[in-house]
Amino acid sequence: MKKEQIKFYSGNIAAAEGAIAAGCRFFAGYPITPSSEIAEHMARRLPQVGGVFIQMEDELASMAAILGASWGGAKAMTATSGPGFSLMQENIGLGAMTETPCVVINVQRAGPSTGMPTLVGQADVMQARWGSHGDYEIIALSPSSPQECFDLTIKAFNLAEEYRVPVVVLMDESVAHMFEKVVIPPENKIKIVNRKKPDVPPEKYLPFKPEGYVPPMACAGEGYNVHVTGLTHDEKGYPQATDPEVQERLVRRLCDKIRKNERKMRDIDEYEMDDADVALVSFGISGRSSKAAVKEARRRGYKVGLIRLRTIWPFPDEYFEKIAGDIKKFIVVEINYGQIKLEVERNVGKEKVILLPKFGGEIHKPHEIYEKIKEVYNGD
Amino acid sequence: MEIEAKSHPFDKYLRADRIPHIWCPGCGLGTALNCFLQALEETEIDLKNLAVVSGIGCAGRVAGYINVDSYHTTHGRAIPFATGLKLANPKLKVVVFSGDGDLFAIGGNHFIHAARRNIDMTVICVNNYNYGMTGGQLGPTTPLEARTTTAPYGNIEHPFNLCHVAAASGAVYVARWTTLHVRRLKESMKEALNKKGFSFVEVIAPCPTAFGRRNREPSGLDTLRYYKEHSVIKHGIDPSEADIEIGGDIIVGKFVDIEKHTFNEAVEELIKKARK
């Protein structure tokens, strides 16, 4: 599209459109509430842009298929929710190990297990980070509105391509199902990143030798005869499954390529933080209730601000370390029993952190958060 | 002893720097791989467009020895990975090379659905009746009463007849040979590679280390002798009549060779329709 368009989209549809705008041309998925509208929209839209949609037999297969498609040269995505996200962890690990760019949308519902399939949750934050076995790092983004579902899905593809890593868009049922205005910029105004290709001939190419932290990627059919394995592998891509030195070199790089670039991926929406002495920390739909509470508290003279995380993983340790001295208390507002709270505690110390949890099925009411803010000030 | 030949006719197909392979003496995987390379040699397939995908296990290592774009994936997931690969780049000839446990136990669901969809790929299953790499546990094809490390009193589970599963699931080409039938196996692999749609070749193979020695076939040669005495070629037979039993005949041959619209063709048509 050459002109800006204004649409009225749900978060799910906005995310699907964001994927298409980012260049996604392959989607594999399995129906699950509350993410199914993403698959349905992709089934309708992808053929129109020459892409492929396939409904797989389960989420294990969906995740494996997008990795295959990525090595086939396509930008690929799947979308799911809690139970399906659990099944995907196996091949998210393969994606991290084989450095396969791809995007996984997890529309969080309340768990554990089948939990509350139609209702909101935010308790997959740690699963997104640690869900597959072994040491690895991943990127996770969290939108608070349909507009951000569109924008952050594009960003997820760009980060996946740049860092060659699965990127999780950690949505939640509320954001997924609410409809709002979404501004779609003209095509030439959308920043698109594509994976770097090797610029050496096949005989000189080492498929897992990084430039900086990330190796250029040769896909199937490009003449590079690449071997890709989930086993510990050397720079040639060959298995070296009994050599701890190779293991160290590989795992260190897989983690460091994300850790050392945290600042570049950092995406925080600060609100009223300039003179704040108490800060709410939140993300996704909870970030909206938190903002409403901050507005109410400010009207009554409380110097409270909001740190809304759009990039959740890698966690912005450095940012929290830096502001820890200026903030007396951090109130973490999340729809789980304390996950981001642990990360904040790790950076600013346990004594400064207060959790305001919800257990799933409903979002925080602004007045509940406001009451907590008051309580924190009065407790001083 | 002097080595006379410095190169092997199949060097161009192999990653010479990865040899020696990990397979045991008497294993059928080398034979299966050799037949596959011979079959390749006799097709027109451009190696640049060939991709080999494996799962986990001894057979899963095949991908790593062939010098093409090759993907050694997670246990059971070779077929869905290959599905993505083929759909993203329809120019590719995609071959899945893996074992019976990988393709039919942990990956069984993917197999039947890829066959049902008629995804354009060739699946070669080396069936050695057990999980060799992990030490000889029972698998979905272990014959009744056979002994394995997890069936020390003899297997009490009914096994899958893989060709029957493939045919019933919708595969357009289904054949079974043992590693004794090298020429016929090569021919079938060639036919499968040239076939449009989901083609399946089952290769019955010895595993002396993990299976044979617990089942009165301590060497690969014993197993091949058994194949020689008990193989019966029955082309075109209904694969449901080709169950494998201990001490019984092994029915081999080409069972299915039909034409059916492939998923890739359907996708192409769908795109044309949606773009109108």
Place this chain on the structure above:
Amino acid sequence: MRVEIKFGGFGGQGIILMGNITARAAAIYDGKNAVFTPSYGPEARGGAASSNVVISEEEIDYPYVTQPDVLVVMSQGAYEKFAPLLKDDGLLIIDEDLVKLHNGEGKVAKIPATRIAEGLGKRIVANIVMLGFFTGVTKLVSYEAIKKAVLESVPAKFRELNEDALERGYKQGIKWQGE
């Protein structure tokens, strides 16, 4: 100012579409902020269906309707279920043939939306008649905006019918305001 609107009825009446159209009209054609949240889950099957809209000149943070300022109901079930949520000075809008009121209601606006739709030959446009009425009564969205949003939501061959339905409802709404 933040205004919360809830539409209620039974499955098949197009209740979800009413919320979608209203919020889209406000957000896209009136240039306000608006959030629409349909009801999902078992509650959306059979029985009472509902959809929710928040409209505001300012940024909308909390997206849900908790205490509607306006409740539009097209079934007895929805009335029973949602009327207790209505703000004390809130406005209740009903299809008068489908909802029997209890005593002690506050502000109520009534229209025989389904009967009017039947008169137009298509019962299915009762929700559009009701939307027109809602627009005329509340002025929360402009008529031009709601018309655009309705027309882009329906198949081309039903445009005239829907335009008709909307106008009928709207005129009654204006009349109600005058009373």
